[in-house]
Amino acid sequence: MKTYKFSDLNPAEVDFLVSRNADSNNQIRASVENIINEVKINGDEALKDFAFKFDGVTLDELYIGKAELAALASTISNEAKQAINTAYQNIKKFHESQRSDEKPVETTPGVKCWRELRAIERVGLYVPGGTAVLPSTFLMLGVPAKIAGCKEIVVCSPPQKNGKTNAYIAYVAQLLEIDKIYLVGGAQAIAAMAYGTASIPKTDKIFGPGNQYVTMAKTIIQSTTNTAIDMPAGPSEVLVIADESANPVFVAADLLAQCEHGVDSQAVLVSNSELLIKNSLLEVEKQLLVLPRKDIAAKAIANSYAVLVSALEEALHFSNLYAPEHLILACDSWQNLTEKIVNAGSVFAGNLTPESAGDYASGTNHTLPTSAYAKAYSGVSLDSFVKKITFQHISESGLRKLGPAIETLATIEGLQAHKNAVTVRLAEVK
Ligand SMILES: NC(=O)c1ccc[n+]([C@@H]2O[C@H](COP(=O)([O-])OP(=O)(O)OC[C@H]3O[C@@H](n4cnc5c(N)ncnc54)[C@H](O)[C@@H]3O)[C@@H](O)[C@H]2O)c1
Ligand SMILES: N[C@H](CO)Cc1c[nH]c[nH+]1
Numbered sequence: 001m002k003t004y005k006f007s008d009l010n011p012a013e014v015d016f017l018v019s020r021n022a023d024s025n026n027q028i029r030a031s032v033e034n035i036i037n038e039v040k041i042n043g044d045e046a047l048k049d050f051a052f053k054f055d056g057v058t059l060d061e062l063y064i065g066k067a068e069l070a071a072l073a074s075t076i077s078n079e080a081k082q083a084i085n086t087a088y089q090n091i092k093k094f095h096e097s098q099r100s101d102e103k104p105v106e107t108t109p110g111v112k113c114w115r116e117l118r119a120i121e122r123v124g125l126y127v128p129g130g131t132a133v134l135p136s137t138f139l140m141l142g143v144p145a146k147i148a149g150c151k152e153i154v155v156c157s158p159p160q161k162n163g164k165t166n167a168y169i170a171y172v173a174q175l176l177e178i179d180k181i182y183l184v185g186g187a188q189a190i191a192a193m194a195y196g197t198a199s200i201p202k203t204d205k206i207f208g209p210g211n212q213y214v215t216m217a218k219t220i221i222q223s224t225t226n227t228a229i230d231m232p233a234g235p236s237e238v239l240v241i242a243d244e245s246a247n248p249v250f251v252a253a254d255l256l257a258q259c260e261h262g263v264d265s266q267a268v269l270v271s272n273s274e275l276l277i278k279n280s281l282l283e284v285e286k287q288l289l290v291l292p293r294k295d296i297a298a299k300a301i302a303n304s305y306a307v308l309v310s311a312l313e314e315a316l317h318f319s320n321l322y323a324p325e326h327l328i329l330a331c332d333s334w335q336n337l338t339e340k341i342v343n344a345g346s347v348f349a350g351n352l353t354p355e356s357a358g359d360y361a362s363g364t365n366h367t368l369p370t371s372a373y374a375k376a377y378s379g380v381s382l383d384s385f386v387k388k389i390t391f392q393h394i395s396e397s398g399l400r401k402l403g404p405a406i407e408t409l410a411t412i413e414g415l416q417a418h419k420n421a422v423t424v425r426l427a428e429v430k
């Protein structure tokens with residue numbers, strides 16, 4: 001990992017550092033467009049061909065049903081069940097707390113406005129399973145979908161080498177009372193849930209993280225179909241702001257945790273202490289050697305860097321420009337920093353708060369915006385699964401009071417029919 005001194009960087013160099021793996025020659029876009037087209041034209045057959053091509057599996061059936069899910073789920077250990085149950089309960093508790101109750105507002109006497117929530121009816125959940133199978137992601141998406149009351153929940157996850165889904169995914173399916181997992185991964189899964197095939201229903205909104213193919217597919221279908229997406233949630237990333245109170249062993253572990261997700265992940269360390277940077281980077285080299293996924297993590301570490309700043313304010317300035325998916329405040333005085341955070345997906349405050357807590361079990365959602373999309377998007381929450389429909393009711397006195405303003409505004413805009421819709425009513429109530 002290279003170290004930069006913030007005061008030595010010019011604005012173009014800062015811009016370069018905060019930019020992510022752009023698909024500069026549009027190679028990923030081109031192959032994803034091709035995959036989407038194939039699924040549109042050839043449906044299930046294309047899905048089976050891609051399962052063979054990308055996952056090395058021949059599939060007769062594109063899904064695993066209830067009985068087989070139960071059989072798979074029964075094979076996991078009690079320890080695993082308990083850990084999944086703990087995560088499930090905490091995620092449920094946190095997402096249930098996001099239910100909000102808005103009261104009607106009388107904007108003008110006799111003019112009442114309010115909003116009512118409705119669950120999105122058909123949702124598609126993508127559970128990654130390429131380099132690592134992520135049952136935790138299934139919890140992060142399935143729990144709020146259930147709380148929201150979505151009627152139809154379609155789940156796609158890449159087939160494993162045995163042509164089935166993973167046993168932990170099967171256990172989560174049971175917890176969530178979801179009876180089917182479609183064995184489809186990558187861009188083809190996103191296309192299937194956007195267009196529908198003979199086996200896979202078309203959905204109204206697609207949720208979930210994934211690699212660059214999955215994320216590109218979500219961005220394309222968002223603008224070419226009427227299926228919405230949660231957000232671009234691509235390769236994992238973390239930015240750690242650390243001062244001299246931080247422990248280099250913890251910092252290195254946090255940097256590596258996100259780097260082991262994939263070769264295109266990125267970790268950034270920003271500190272006002274040269275010594276902390278030096279010790280953390282030495283520790284990264286040491287911890288890397290014993291990681292089972294060291295080849296993946298080493299590539300991501302090569303794509304990562306450290307920045308030496310003069311003060312924590314400068315660290316926050318850099319972090320806000322970077323807009324990380326995960327921001328760790330490895331500082332005892334983290335309370336002084338939180339109000340200066342403008343752009344971040346999820347924040348981990350204090351030296352004893354590992355990012356892995358949010359990945360798995362604290363209760364917050366780990367499906368988060370990457371590639372600086374945290375400047376505009378929030379992570380998945382209960383809100384992501386509902387629509388808020390506005391209502392209004394106008395009484396006779398309300399129409400008398402508000403009507404003239406509406407008539408004038410319609411006149412200003414030259415829209416006579418709009419004005420008439422009020423005028424004809426006013427004539428009745430006068
Ligand atoms: N931002 C978040 O909230 C978040 C959360 C969890 C995971 N992640 C990220 O999700 C990603 C998971 O990636 P993954 O690869 O392990 O699993 P994945 O499920 O996203 O992708 C696997 C699929 O990619 C497709 N694929 C592989 N090579 C391809 C190629 N050359 N061309 C076209 N398609 C191809 C295959 O269909 C395969 O099934 C990681 O990058 C991880 O960092 C992000
Ligand atoms: N760190 C990932 C989000 O970028 C989520 C995850 C799942 N499992 C482990 N980690």
Ligand SMILES: [Zn+2]
Binds near residue numbers: 257258359
């Ligand atoms: Zn993670």
